[in-house]
Amino acid sequence: MILWTNALIEGVLLGGLYALFAAGLSLIFGIMRLVNLAHGDLIILAAFVVLSVAAWLHIDPFAATLAALPIMFLAGFALQYCLLNRALGRGLLPPLLVTFGLSIIIENGLLELYSADSRRLHGGSIETSSIALGHAVSVGVVPLLTLASAIVVILVLNFIFYRTALGRAFRATADDLEISQLMGIDHPRIFSVATGLAFVVVTIAALYLGMRANFDPTIGPERLLYAFEAVIVGGLGSFWGTLAGGIIIGVAQTVGAQINPEWQILAGHVAFLTILVFRPRGLFPRAVD
Amino acid sequence: MKKYTRGINRRALLQYSAASGAALAAGVESPAIAQQKPIKLGYVSPQTGPLAAFAEADNFIVGNFKNATKGGIKVGNAMVPVEVLVRDSQSNPNRAAAVAKDLIVQDKIDLMLVASTPETTNPVSTQCEIEEVPCISSVAPWQSWFIGRQANPTGGPSAWKPFNYTYLFFWGLEDVIAVYTTMWGGVSTNKSVGGLFPNDGDGNAWGDKVVGFPPVLGKLGYKLTDPGRYQDLTDDFSAQLAAFKSAKCEIITGVMIPPDFTTFWKQALQQNFKPKVASIGKAILFPSSVEALGHDGNNLSSEIWWTPNHPFKSSLNGMTAKALAGAYESASNKQWTQPIGFVHALFEIAVDVLKRTPQRGDADAIVEAIRGTNLDTVVGHIQWNGANLPPFAAKNVAKTPLVGGQWRLRGGNKYDLVITENRTFPAIPVGGEMEPII
Numbered sequence A: 001m002i003l004w005t006n007a008l009i010e011g012v013l014l015g016g017l018y019a020l021f022a023a024g025l026s027l028i029f030g031i032m033r034l035v036n037l038a039h040g041d042l043i044i045l046a047a048f049v050v051l052s053v054a055a056w057l058h059i060d061p062f063a064a065t066l067a068a069l070p071i072m073f074l075a076g077f078a079l080q081y082c083l084l085n086r087a088l089g090r091g092l093l094p095p096l097l098v099t100f101g102l103s104i105i106i107e108n109g110l111l112e113l114y115s116a117d118s119r120r121l122h123g124g125s126i127e128t129s130s131i132a133l134g135h136a137v138s139v140g141v142v143p144l145l146t147l148a149s150a151i152v153v154i155l156v157l158n159f160i161f162y163r164t165a166l167g168r169a170f171r172a173t174a175d176d177l178e179i180s181q182l183m184g185i186d187h188p189r190i191f192s193v194a195t196g197l198a199f200v201v202v203t204i205a206a207l208y209l210g211m212r213a214n215f216d217p218t219i220g221p222e223r224l225l226y227a228f229e230a231v232i233v234g235g236l237g238s239f240w241g242t243l244a245g246g247i248i249i250g251v252a253q254t255v256g257a258q259i260n261p262e263w264q265i266l267a268g269h270v271a272f273l274t275i276l277v278f279r280p281r282g283l284f285p286r287a288v289d
Numbered sequence B: 001m002k003k004y005t006r007g008i009n010r011r012a013l014l015q016y017s018a019a020s021g022a023a024l025a026a027g028v029e030s031p032a033i034a035q036q037k038p039i040k041l042g043y044v045s046p047q048t049g050p051l052a053a054f055a056e057a058d059n060f061i062v063g064n065f066k067n068a069t070k071g072g073i074k075v076g077n078a079m080v081p082v083e084v085l086v087r088d089s090q091s092n093p094n095r096a097a098a099v100a101k102d103l104i105v106q107d108k109i110d111l112m113l114v115a116s117t118p119e120t121t122n123p124v125s126t127q128c129e130i131e132e133v134p135c136i137s138s139v140a141p142w143q144s145w146f147i148g149r150q151a152n153p154t155g156g157p158s159a160w161k162p163f164n165y166t167y168l169f170f171w172g173l174e175d176v177i178a179v180y181t182t183m184w185g186g187v188s189t190n191k192s193v194g195g196l197f198p199n200d201g202d203g204n205a206w207g208d209k210v211v212g213f214p215p216v217l218g219k220l221g222y223k224l225t226d227p228g229r230y231q232d233l234t235d236d237f238s239a240q241l242a243a244f245k246s247a248k249c250e251i252i253t254g255v256m257i258p259p260d261f262t263t264f265w266k267q268a269l270q271q272n273f274k275p276k277v278a279s280i281g282k283a284i285l286f287p288s289s290v291e292a293l294g295h296d297g298n299n300l301s302s303e304i305w306w307t308p309n310h311p312f313k314s315s316l317n318g319m320t321a322k323a324l325a326g327a328y329e330s331a332s333n334k335q336w337t338q339p340i341g342f343v344h345a346l347f348e349i350a351v352d353v354l355k356r357t358p359q360r361g362d363a364d365a366i367v368e369a370i371r372g373t374n375l376d377t378v379v380g381h382i383q384w385n386g387a388n389l390p391p392f393a394a395k396n397v398a399k400t401p402l403v404g405g406q407w408r409l410r411g412g413n414k415y416d417l418v419i420t421e422n423r424t425f426p427a428i429p430v431g432g433e434m435e436p437i438i
Helices: A002-032 A039-057 A061-087 A093-114 A141-163 A165-175 A177-182 A187-212 A220-234 A239-259 A261-278 B010-026 B058-068 B093-105 B118-131 B142-146 B173-185 B201-206 B213-219 B238-246 B258-270 B287-291 B321-332 B339-355 B363-371
Strands: A130-133 A137-140 B039-045 B073-075 B078-080 B082-088 B111-115 B135-138 B166-170 B192-196 B223-225 B251-255 B277-281 B301-304 B375-377 B380-382 B397-399 B403-411 B414-421
Touching (some): A002 A039, A002 A137, A002 A141, A002 A165, A002 A187, A002 A220, A002 A239, A002 B238, A039 A061, A039 A093, A039 A187, A061 A093, A061 A187, A093 A220, A137 A141, A137 B258, A165 A177, A165 A187, A187 B258, A220 A239, A220 A261, A239 A261, A239 B238, A261 B238, B039 B058, B039 B118, B039 B339, B058 B082, B058 B321, B058 B339, B093 B111, B118 B135, B118 B142, B118 B166, B135 B339, B142 B166, B142 B397, B173 B201, B173 B414, B192 B238, B258 B287, B321 B339, B339 B375
Parallel strands (some): B039 B082, B039 B111, B135 B166, B166 B397, B192 B223, B251 B277
Antiparallel strands (some): A130 A137, B301 B403, B375 B380, B403 B414
8 A cells, every 4th residue: 555655645746747848748739739849958957057157156946046047048049039039930840840950959969968968956965855645655855845836836837827918918819820920929929939938948947857867968759758648638738638638647657666676668659549539629629629 | 282182173274274284385305293192981871861860970080180191190100191081871771872972983982981870881892892992890799780782691600701891890789688688787676678679670670589579588587578569669668668567667778769768768657667677779879869758768778889988098089089079078168979989980990901012003902901900999899800790790890898887867958978887898898887867
């Protein structure tokens, strides 16, 4: 019984990490219908930015992440404004190809700059500290923070989406681009702000990825798959859905592993496919499109 | 002389044609220009991509090699110029095969050298075997290299055929097992071992019930808890931790990729699982991966192929292992890594083989010379004599010594690799005693 409780708790915590990976993807896809194949590499890029800021200012990764957030927002804004906006609106293929190319450029650029060494963000003693729940179950502080951050990120994103003028513009462009333009929405700018926001989320994801395991320039694409699955399981456009999707994949993996470690990754994929069979549009799709 | 080895550029061509034109016009017989065609070496390694750390010292080593062979190498009585063509596999087996093919077909190399992981050595060796070009490989355990390239890898020794053109020097799985188990003997434990074997080439070999750890551990009285093959890049190890905790494992072993080991180790510490010994292959090969653990990497143990303290020296430039590592550190400002010695030795053997092959352009003569190698290199003695090998691999594999040791925190975030176990090869001095992790 303890074993299964533990697997369940670890799965939920792992789901927090997957939800963080997925939130940025969900944001970009929800608003622009842009499948960002470079998302995994962007997480790694953000991790290197945090690493550099931490090393440069001699601060711990949490403070470094705070400092990196505005940099990454501007980077995202510029990327969308100068590059991705030009690829949008010409069918499905150009944005896919552009982000695919971007992924290769980021990977090799990082390799050139930072070499192939694997790095980590060092958070000191917090990395291995844990809180005991009962006598047999203890949860790590960092995984707990990861889940908490995922929830906060999603609360904030929901607030922006449903309580602000900016969010209204986001939803309008997502619902109907032409009509929103008639209403005077400057959609290239709205898109750029959205990508900037996505980069902020990516940076937070990078902090926890970098503290949980090593990263090196080439590890990004591997991180993309679970993020995609979480977005699809949760339903397009729903941030709470993305969190739920992440947690479902995470729990499926840990419970699968408890039965047999060979089934860990498989169990996540099976859960994903099962949900697609019964709910092809995911659990909580935002709009009918 | 220098001009000729570089090939002819446009300007040189114009000069020569003008000169010979003038000579012809003057009706004077032009002198015959004696030009030695250079020997061409091809070298394939993963300079970019996930395996790039293995090839980080390549520029340094190739630079050393070019320096040592600036005036050519002495073949018989002649000095013959040598050219090295370096190609990047991009950590991709298909790409490795493609660049190897280009080196063979277009550049017409005389001898192929290839290093670093079966993903690089196997496709390149296979191309060489097909095209009948001699090839020397290293930095891949011999089982992965020899059995992995067989037409029928699962057929057993009777189905495995030796190769004619491809040769390897490195160690094998049996050496790792011997090193690990002797290391564990140095620490008092309850002999309960937890195994972390992923579902990849290495993990399946290490966890194999016939050739891997399980039979040897059983014989030596260790109890192995093997929860099963997990996938690489797993984000959660709670299932394995639960199994190890309930079996009260005090020793952890496995062959993991670096990010997975970090995930495992951090999660283990969070869940208060603290084994006395952790001997891990692959994940803690490079100092940067151990540094990634912060202060939690102290006394992790691993197999050791080469260190600056190995009592060997280079046949190419006379540098000792210590001098070689020191030169790399001052040239790159990075800590030495184990592949450096082996890549250097690859070029040592190439030069030695070419020196003993007066027949130019004869692949079979080069193969004969490889088989006759008897050379002391910076990684030890290399001779394809089948010592300590099963008969089926005796022709193509030469073994190098393997010892064991621990990473010791030096202060700051830096670690030193200390040899603690040399019973498998006593000529290599130990640098300290085996210590439990806590």
